[in-house]
Structures are given as structure tokens and as C-alpha cells.
Amino acid sequence: MGVLDLLKGKFVDPTYAGVHGGGDIITTTVDAVVKWGRKSSIWPMPFGTACCAIEFMALTGSHYDLARFGAEVLRFSPRQSDLMFVAGTIPDKLGPVLKTIYDQMPEPKWVISMGVCASSGGFYRSYHVMQGIDELIPVDVYVPGCPPSPEGLVAAVMKIQEKIQTSQQAGAPQGAHRVGANGEGMYDRRARRAEWAKDDAERRAAGLPPRGVLTDLKPEPEIDHGAHHG
Amino acid sequence: MASAALPALSPALLEQPAVRVLSEALGENLLGASDFRGEVAITVDRKAWLKAVSLLKDHPELDYKLFLDLCGVDFLDREEEPERFVVVLHLYSVSKKRHVRLRTPVPEADPKLPTLVPLFKGANWFEREAWDMYGIVFEGHPNLIRLLTHDAFVGHPLRKDYPQGQRHVLKEPRKWLLDVPHGSEHVVINLGPSHPAMHGCFRVQALLDGEIVKDAEAEIGYMHRNFEKMVEARTYWQVIPYTDRLNYCSSFMNGHGWALAVEKLLGVPAPPRAEAVRVILSEFSRIMDHFVCISTNVVDLGAITPFFVVFRGREKIYELLESCCGARLTVSYVRIGGLAQDVPEDFVARCRETLDFVMDAAKQMDELLTRNVIFTRRFRDIGVMSKEDALSYGWAGPALRGSGVETDVRRDAPYSGYDQYDFDVPVGTTGDCYDRYLVRMEEIRQSARIIRQALDKLPGGPVIVDDRKVALPPKSEVYGNIESLMNHFKLVYDGILPPKGEVYGKTEGANGELGYYVVSDGSKHPWRVKVRPPCYNNYQAYPQLLKGGQIADAIAIIGGLNVIAGELDR
Incomplete structure (x- = not known):
């Protein structure tokens, strides 16, 4: 079996009918090749906060082995990653941190909300816990469970690969279909999202950089080395 | 309670060294003691709080050197408690293998108590937490600011009259944990809350001189889920x-x-x-x-x-x-x-x-x-x-x-x-x-x-x-x-x-x-x-x-x- 056989059927582009995937020559579009490469080499950023992060470790560990999906290069810097796993409860204190890290990821980017706490606050309906990360950032795949099984996460990664293949990405904050999202009640997602969007717009209008870009770093003082060299 | 007579303590209770020593030393400031399910609990007046704790810690017969826990309790509308708040301290004696609980009532109108930080280094965060959760002020505490909740939080959430779901939104996290002197040549390095070596979410800021840490301060509460x-x-x-x-x-x-x-x-x-x-x-x-x-x-x-x-x-x-x-x-x-x-x-x-x-x-x-x-x-x-x-x-x-x-x-x-x-x-x-x-x-x-x-x-x-x-x-x-x-x-x-x-x-x-x-x-x-x-x-x-x-x-x-x-x- 040659390399070309292995690649057979991988570079299908629905917008271009002239795909020829057999024999000695494959004809396709650059777009299809790029998407194939992108989905086969996801660099996840684990934003692990709580119990879910432990199951995430099981996913990347030797038994479940996320490397089989080409996604084993965990990057703890958001600037080097394209998929964020939000694994665990996000309390209000962590909200701005989550937003900062999401903003620091380069486009295109995807987000998996792992577990019920990240998706809806879970059974922590209380004074310091965000009721779903989609109050702040868009989410592509929600994985249920407390914590989700590693199999569930593998399914989520495959969903993300599908989305990459079809160029889908969560454009706007979602979750409007969920209970409590209609703007009534104690946990008003829409109001919260609108508030954050307004906040971002105000920052832009005031000429401020987005959150996460450090502005008040003190310049290093000039040190006079001259006296010592002589 | 100044005019109250000495509480009647049963002989079995007085056999407990902690009760005996404290009742001899504190007199009427010892408000009561109990033994429930084999645990000794002593209630003292807050005037004698520091004295009682230092006795428990340093008295050779007691030797409660291991600091376990300090917390507040809100007894809102509970008739049997004289005051709304109670501060509870748990200590353990490694040498005597004994555990003790010390309580002191704190009135709602004047929720103040002297700090235990000079006696136990571990009391620092516990007292901050008690202030954060109940609004009990610890006088003389070096850094009585919010610990578990965020800076934009209003109120004291563990009070019984605080609604469970009342949230407050934080927009900007606390930037500096350390005082950096103006014009300092030291570098401040921030680890966390999202950092690969911080397993979970906590944060520490260190002041560096070259590669040597001169000063450091930690912050927690990023996983406070109530x-x-x-x-x-x-x-x-x-x-x-x-x-x-x-x-x-x-x-x-x-x-x-x-x-x-x-x-x-x-x-x-x-x-x-x-x-x-x-x-x-x-x-x-x-x-x-x-x-x-x-x-x-x-x-x-x-x-x-x-x-x-x-x-x-x-x-x-x-x-x-x-x-x-x-x-x-x-x-x-x-x-x-x-x-x-x-x-x-x-x-x-x-x-x-x-x-x-x-x-x-x-x-x-x-x-x-x-x-x-x-x-x-x-x-x-x-x-x-x-x-x-x-x-x-x-x-x-x-x-x-x-x-x-x-x-x-x-x-x-x-x-x-x-x-x-x-x-x-x-x-x-x-x-x-x-x-x-x-x-x-x-x-x-x-x-x-x-x-x-x-x-x-x-x-x-x-x-x-x-x-x-x-x-x-x-x-x-x-x-x-x-x-x-x-x-x-x-x-x-x-x-x-x-x-x-x-x-x-x-x-x-x-x-x-x-x-x-x-x-x-x-x-x-x-x-x-x-x-x-x-x-x-x-x-x-x-x-x-x-x-x-x-x-x-x-x-x-x-x-x-x-x-x-x-x-x-x-």
C-alpha cells in the first residue's frame, strides 16, 4: 500500500467536483488539504480547573491516548493552540481569566466545554459560580457528564474534527436554547453576555487594547554599567 | 455575663486537662464546656480569647501545638445562642493525642475579635476566610482582605441571610499581590491561575532578584464553588x-x-x-x-x-x-x-x-x-x-x-x-x-x-x-x-x-x-x-x-x- 492509498478520500472538497483520489495522482484544492492538516493536528490548550481536568489527564494518558487523533501536543500557552478544553467549574473569580485566555488564542479556534459545570454551572447554583461558560465565550461542543467519561471526550474531539472539516465555528455565544437563557430569572445569560460585549466595545472605542494585553508594564530602568568597566 | 456565677462544670468534664486549666486560669470568662460524642468543646468570652488560645498552645500539660481549623458560624435566630456569630477554633496536641474545640460568641453589632496570627501562622488565611464569609473583623490581622470571593463581591455569603444564588460579576482580576517598591530593579513574575505547573487554579506572584525569590504572595479562591x-x-x-x-x-x-x-x-x-x-x-x-x-x-x-x-x-x-x-x-x-x-x-x-x-x-x-x-x-x-x-x-x-x-x-x-x-x-x-x-x-x-x-x-x-x-x-x-x-x-x-x-x-x-x-x-x-x-x-x-x-x-x-x-x- 502506498502513501497515496492511505490518503485516498481524505482531501474531499465539497465545493470542487474535480477531486480525483486514486491512482498515482490526487487532485484537490489547497483549502481541503489545509483543513485536513488542521483537523489532524489539533493543538489543545487544557484550561483545566477542577475534577474534569483529572479525567482530561486520563484522556491524554496512556490508556485512552488522545494522540490517536493527532491532538496530543498539549500547549499551555493559548498563543500556540487552536482548541480550548474548558475542563471544570468556572467561578466568577476566574471569569476574566478565561476570557483573557480565549482572547489570546489565534484564529481559527474552537472550544469544548467539558462537563456540566463548564456547560451550565452543574449542581453549583450559587453565589460564586458562573452558570455556563457561554456567558463569556462561544462554545463549539458541550460534553455532558460529571465528569464526562474519556470516551465522551473522544467523541467531542471527533465532532470538532468534523466542524473543522466543514469550516464551522461557533461565531457567537450560544446556549440561547437552554433553560434560564430567556432573560428571566436569577441567572440571566443574555444580560451577562451583552454586558461583556458592551465592555469589549467600550475598550475598543476608548482605544484600549483587548483584555489580556499587558499595558502597565514598567519600563526597565537604565542601569549605568559604565562605572564598573574601566 | 460579668455578674454570672462560675458555670457549673461536672467532675467528669473537669477531669479533662484543657477544661481544668482553662477554668482555673480564666474564672468567669469561661462560659461553658461540654463533652458531646467524646469531643471536648470549651466556650470562652472573647475578652479571654487570646489568653485561652495561648494557654492551650503553651501550657505544658496541654501542648496544643498543631493548628487545625478556625471558622465562623452564623446562629441567626437561634434562641439558645447568646450572640449571632460564634468563632470556632480546633487545635490538636500531637504529644498528648488530644483534640479540643474552643468557641467564642461574637455579637453582630460589634463583630470583632483579636487576631491569632502571632500565635499560629496558619490562622492568617482562616481569619481572612472568616471575615470574607461572615464579616467578622480580626483586629491586628496583617492583611484582612477578601480571600475566597473576588474583589467585586458585596456582602458576606455564608451569613444565613445572604441569598444562595446572588452573584456579583468581576471584570478585572487583582493585578498585584505584592508591593513592588517604585524604581525597584526586581522583576515580578506571576504564576497562575492558568499555568501548567499550577495543578488547578491558584496563583502566586514572586519578586525576583536574578533567579532568587525575594518575596512571594499567593492568592486562592479561583475554584471557590461554595x-x-x-x-x-x-x-x-x-x-x-x-x-x-x-x-x-x-x-x-x-x-x-x-x-x-x-x-x-x-x-x-x-x-x-x-x-x-x-x-x-x-x-x-x-x-x-x-x-x-x-x-x-x-x-x-x-x-x-x-x-x-x-x-x-x-x-x-x-x-x-x-x-x-x-x-x-x-x-x-x-x-x-x-x-x-x-x-x-x-x-x-x-x-x-x-x-x-x-x-x-x-x-x-x-x-x-x-x-x-x-x-x-x-x-x-x-x-x-x-x-x-x-x-x-x-x-x-x-x-x-x-x-x-x-x-x-x-x-x-x-x-x-x-x-x-x-x-x-x-x-x-x-x-x-x-x-x-x-x-x-x-x-x-x-x-x-x-x-x-x-x-x-x-x-x-x-x-x-x-x-x-x-x-x-x-x-x-x-x-x-x-x-x-x-x-x-x-x-x-x-x-x-x-x-x-x-x-x-x-x-x-x-x-x-x-x-x-x-x-x-x-x-x-x-x-x-x-x-x-x-x-x-x-x-x-x-x-x-x-x-x-x-x-x-x-x-x-x-x-x-x-x-x-x-x-x-x-
């Missing part, structure tokens, strides 16, 4: 799933501790088979927790092989837990008075097979690390904690034993039949990272010893107590006769109704003494539950361990403290 507020609205068994998510590396042990605390409050012990299974699964959980701690610690230092080796073993333990209760991580397997259901038929054989596999993994890790030159150079004489400071900070478990304090709840206050098993308590000598590692490795071996003994004499019989006020009747009876149906209905509807009182149930968690301080008002909801989280005290000392060391050592130290965010911030 365990203590949530459980006040739950029944006693509904708390079990919440306890699983405290220290999620060894979930089973948290539920075990909770069940024991409530069983102590009720005075209903679990049957022997349930206790033996609890011991077996707790020790497996301890092994698992130590595996995660050590392997992720060395991953941060660049050694990834042990991680892959022991995670296969951990996966085996997960399979064992899954075979018992259906869940891998958050097991919710214990019940008040026993276990949810009996273990599978092949439990003993399964345990033996798992244990062999796990101990093989532990042996491989031992071979990879213990004599590894790079490893020992990164760990030896790094993050040294003296015995005195460890006690003052209230350290616990492997960290405390690494500093040379020989104490273990399993041996000193045996629960669940630990007195039937033969095991050693490893103790370190220098209190550095390497000692903490060695203590953990030896504890893995001792846990295996305990498991083998427990498997050899695993008793038969029921796994849950036959008490219709505590445990649900079996389903066959619920569908078979009207009495059991009514018992079932009443228990589900009314919940477990414990007597009024306070208990402090303690177990040896993987990280050390895990305590649940439960206040019951006789209703189906606990009035107040305070978790004594072992890694809270451990992490509190982290900035001190950093000072004077290299910044690279910060990563080696943090992993060995095994800070678990869910338990740290609750």
Missing part, C-alpha cells in the same frame, strides 16, 4: 456527591470522612463489612492520589515516563471503583451508615489483581525516580519546612510527616477499624521535597499492606446499617410491605434527623487530616458544615517556602504539596 453554602440547603446524604468533588484525586476518601462524621453525630456505626470495604477503597484511593501527586510533580520537572507508568495503574483502580459503583472518578459510593450496595462477587480477587498491578507500577516509579541523579538534585534540600513552622501552619499528612512530626489519624484516633491492621507511619527528617516524596512512596507500600490484611479478613454480612431512621430499607421490602414503604417515604421526605449538637469528624485523607465540622440544629439540613481542608494549610506556607530559593524550585515545591483546587477553595 461547598459550604450549598450543603446547608441539602440533606445529609445529598451532601455525599458534593464531597466527592473536594479532593477529586481521591474522591472516595472524602465521602468516607463525611459518612463517619455524620455517623458520629447520629451515634450509629456502620456494619463491619462496610467499614472493611471503606478501608480497602480508601487505601486504593490514597495510592491513586499519591500516584497523581508524584507523577505530575515530576512531569513539571521534565520527566514524563513515571506519568505514563503509574497512570496505567491508576486506570486499574478506576476500573475497580467502577465495578463497585459504576462511576470512575466521582464515586458517591458511601452512604450514611454503610455503602450504597454490596461489592461485586469477585471483589477480593479483583482487588488482589489490581493491587499487584498497581504495586508493580509503584515499583517501576520507585526505580525511575528514587535514585535518579537529576531528580534528587532537584528535590533534595529544596523547600525545607521546619517542624515548628509545620505545626504552626497546621500542615497535614505526608507534608507534616515529611517535616518529622509523627502523627497519623489512622493510628492516633483509629476509625473504621484501622486499629485491627498493622502498619507503619513513615516520618521524614529534614522536611524537604525529597522527604515528602519518600513519605508518599512509603505510604503507598503501607497502604498495600493494609489492603492485603483487610482482604484476608473481609467480614461478611450487610453493608448498610439496619436502622430505618438512617438507611433506606431494601427495595424488595419497600415493594413488599407497607411498613417499609412508609419508612422509605418518611426517610426520603424528612431526611435523616440527627440530634442537636456539633461534631468534628476527622479522617486521614490522602493529603492529611480531613475534618468535617458539622453543626446540627436537629433538622434535616446541616446548619453549618466546615471542611478542614488539609492542602489549604499546606499551600498557605508556599510563599514562605519560596523565599530565598531559586524560581525554578517553585515548580518542584508546589507539586509536592499536592494542592487540589477543589479542596483548597471548596
Whole structure:
């Protein structure tokens, strides 16, 4: 079996009918090749906060082995990653941190909300816990469970690969279909999202950089080395 | 209370050294003492708070040197309490193996109390937490600012009149934790809350001179998900799933501790088979927790092989837990008075097979690390904690034993039949990272010893107590006769109704003494539950361990403290 056989059927582009995937020559579009490469080499950023992060470790560990999906290069810097796993409860204190890290990821980017706490606050309906990360950032795949099984996460990664293949990405904050999202009640997602969007717009209008870009770093003082060299 | 006569203390109470010494020294400022379920609780006037605590700590007959816990309790609209707030302090004497609880009422109109920071270094964060949660002001505290909640928070959430779901939105996190002098040439470096070496979400800021840490300060609360507020609205068994998510590396042990605390409050012990299974699964959980701690610690230092080796073993333990209760991580397997259901038929054989596999993994890790030159150079004489400071900070478990304090709840206050098993308590000598590692490795071996003994004499019989006020009747009876149906209905509807009182149930968690301080008002909801989280005290000392060391050592130290965010911030 040659390399070309292995690649057979991988570079299908629905917008271009002239795909020829057999024999000695494959004809396709650059777009299809790029998407194939992108989905086969996801660099996840684990934003692990709580119990879910432990199951995430099981996913990347030797038994479940996320490397089989080409996604084993965990990057703890958001600037080097394209998929964020939000694994665990996000309390209000962590909200701005989550937003900062999401903003620091380069486009295109995807987000998996792992577990019920990240998706809806879970059974922590209380004074310091965000009721779903989609109050702040868009989410592509929600994985249920407390914590989700590693199999569930593998399914989520495959969903993300599908989305990459079809160029889908969560454009706007979602979750409007969920209970409590209609703007009534104690946990008003829409109001919260609108508030954050307004906040971002105000920052832009005031000429401020987005959150996460450090502005008040003190310049290093000039040190006079001259006296010592002589 | 100035004109009140001396409280009448029974002779049995006066036999307790703590009560006798305090009543002689404080006179009328001792407001009362009680002995409930074998726990001594002393109430003093707040005028004598400092004097009472320093007596407990320094009196040669008492010697309560280990700081355990300090918390507030809100007795809103409770007639029997003279004031709204009560501050409760738990201390332990390692030499005398005694535990004491000291309470003092604090009025709502003037919620002030002198700080204990000069006496116990560990009191710092506990007092900040009590201020954050209840608004009790500790006079003379060096840094009384919000600890668990964020800076935009308004109010004190654990007060009974604070609505459970009232949130406040934070837009900007706290930027500087340290005072950086103007024009300083030092560099401030910020680790966390999202940092690969911070397992979970906590933060530390260090002031560097070259690579030497000059000053450091830690911040927590990034995983504060309100365990203590949530459980006040739950029944006693509904708390079990919440306890699983405290220290999620060894979930089973948290539920075990909770069940024991409530069983102590009720005075209903679990049957022997349930206790033996609890011991077996707790020790497996301890092994698992130590595996995660050590392997992720060395991953941060660049050694990834042990991680892959022991995670296969951990996966085996997960399979064992899954075979018992259906869940891998958050097991919710214990019940008040026993276990949810009996273990599978092949439990003993399964345990033996798992244990062999796990101990093989532990042996491989031992071979990879213990004599590894790079490893020992990164760990030896790094993050040294003296015995005195460890006690003052209230350290616990492997960290405390690494500093040379020989104490273990399993041996000193045996629960669940630990007195039937033969095991050693490893103790370190220098209190550095390497000692903490060695203590953990030896504890893995001792846990295996305990498991083998427990498997050899695993008793038969029921796994849950036959008490219709505590445990649900079996389903066959619920569908078979009207009495059991009514018992079932009443228990589900009314919940477990414990007597009024306070208990402090303690177990040896993987990280050390895990305590649940439960206040019951006789209703189906606990009035107040305070978790004594072992890694809270451990992490509190982290900035001190950093000072004077290299910044690279910060990563080696943090992993060995095994800070678990869910338990740290609750």
C-alpha cells in the first residue's frame, strides 16, 4: 500500500467536483488539504480547573491516548493552540481569566466545554459560580457528564474534527436554547453576555487594547554599567 | 455575663486537662464546656480569647501545638445562642493525642475579635476566610482582605441571610499581590491561575532578584464553588456527591470522612463489612492520589515516563471503583451508615489483581525516580519546612510527616477499624521535597499492606446499617410491605434527623487530616458544615517556602504539596 492509498478520500472538497483520489495522482484544492492538516493536528490548550481536568489527564494518558487523533501536543500557552478544553467549574473569580485566555488564542479556534459545570454551572447554583461558560465565550461542543467519561471526550474531539472539516465555528455565544437563557430569572445569560460585549466595545472605542494585553508594564530602568568597566 | 456565677462544670468534664486549666486560669470568662460524642468543646468570652488560645498552645500539660481549623458560624435566630456569630477554633496536641474545640460568641453589632496570627501562622488565611464569609473583623490581622470571593463581591455569603444564588460579576482580576517598591530593579513574575505547573487554579506572584525569590504572595479562591453554602440547603446524604468533588484525586476518601462524621453525630456505626470495604477503597484511593501527586510533580520537572507508568495503574483502580459503583472518578459510593450496595462477587480477587498491578507500577516509579541523579538534585534540600513552622501552619499528612512530626489519624484516633491492621507511619527528617516524596512512596507500600490484611479478613454480612431512621430499607421490602414503604417515604421526605449538637469528624485523607465540622440544629439540613481542608494549610506556607530559593524550585515545591483546587477553595 502506498502513501497515496492511505490518503485516498481524505482531501474531499465539497465545493470542487474535480477531486480525483486514486491512482498515482490526487487532485484537490489547497483549502481541503489545509483543513485536513488542521483537523489532524489539533493543538489543545487544557484550561483545566477542577475534577474534569483529572479525567482530561486520563484522556491524554496512556490508556485512552488522545494522540490517536493527532491532538496530543498539549500547549499551555493559548498563543500556540487552536482548541480550548474548558475542563471544570468556572467561578466568577476566574471569569476574566478565561476570557483573557480565549482572547489570546489565534484564529481559527474552537472550544469544548467539558462537563456540566463548564456547560451550565452543574449542581453549583450559587453565589460564586458562573452558570455556563457561554456567558463569556462561544462554545463549539458541550460534553455532558460529571465528569464526562474519556470516551465522551473522544467523541467531542471527533465532532470538532468534523466542524473543522466543514469550516464551522461557533461565531457567537450560544446556549440561547437552554433553560434560564430567556432573560428571566436569577441567572440571566443574555444580560451577562451583552454586558461583556458592551465592555469589549467600550475598550475598543476608548482605544484600549483587548483584555489580556499587558499595558502597565514598567519600563526597565537604565542601569549605568559604565562605572564598573574601566 | 460579668455578674454570672462560675458555670457549673461536672467532675467528669473537669477531669479533662484543657477544661481544668482553662477554668482555673480564666474564672468567669469561661462560659461553658461540654463533652458531646467524646469531643471536648470549651466556650470562652472573647475578652479571654487570646489568653485561652495561648494557654492551650503553651501550657505544658496541654501542648496544643498543631493548628487545625478556625471558622465562623452564623446562629441567626437561634434562641439558645447568646450572640449571632460564634468563632470556632480546633487545635490538636500531637504529644498528648488530644483534640479540643474552643468557641467564642461574637455579637453582630460589634463583630470583632483579636487576631491569632502571632500565635499560629496558619490562622492568617482562616481569619481572612472568616471575615470574607461572615464579616467578622480580626483586629491586628496583617492583611484582612477578601480571600475566597473576588474583589467585586458585596456582602458576606455564608451569613444565613445572604441569598444562595446572588452573584456579583468581576471584570478585572487583582493585578498585584505584592508591593513592588517604585524604581525597584526586581522583576515580578506571576504564576497562575492558568499555568501548567499550577495543578488547578491558584496563583502566586514572586519578586525576583536574578533567579532568587525575594518575596512571594499567593492568592486562592479561583475554584471557590461554595461547598459550604450549598450543603446547608441539602440533606445529609445529598451532601455525599458534593464531597466527592473536594479532593477529586481521591474522591472516595472524602465521602468516607463525611459518612463517619455524620455517623458520629447520629451515634450509629456502620456494619463491619462496610467499614472493611471503606478501608480497602480508601487505601486504593490514597495510592491513586499519591500516584497523581508524584507523577505530575515530576512531569513539571521534565520527566514524563513515571506519568505514563503509574497512570496505567491508576486506570486499574478506576476500573475497580467502577465495578463497585459504576462511576470512575466521582464515586458517591458511601452512604450514611454503610455503602450504597454490596461489592461485586469477585471483589477480593479483583482487588488482589489490581493491587499487584498497581504495586508493580509503584515499583517501576520507585526505580525511575528514587535514585535518579537529576531528580534528587532537584528535590533534595529544596523547600525545607521546619517542624515548628509545620505545626504552626497546621500542615497535614505526608507534608507534616515529611517535616518529622509523627502523627497519623489512622493510628492516633483509629476509625473504621484501622486499629485491627498493622502498619507503619513513615516520618521524614529534614522536611524537604525529597522527604515528602519518600513519605508518599512509603505510604503507598503501607497502604498495600493494609489492603492485603483487610482482604484476608473481609467480614461478611450487610453493608448498610439496619436502622430505618438512617438507611433506606431494601427495595424488595419497600415493594413488599407497607411498613417499609412508609419508612422509605418518611426517610426520603424528612431526611435523616440527627440530634442537636456539633461534631468534628476527622479522617486521614490522602493529603492529611480531613475534618468535617458539622453543626446540627436537629433538622434535616446541616446548619453549618466546615471542611478542614488539609492542602489549604499546606499551600498557605508556599510563599514562605519560596523565599530565598531559586524560581525554578517553585515548580518542584508546589507539586509536592499536592494542592487540589477543589479542596483548597471548596
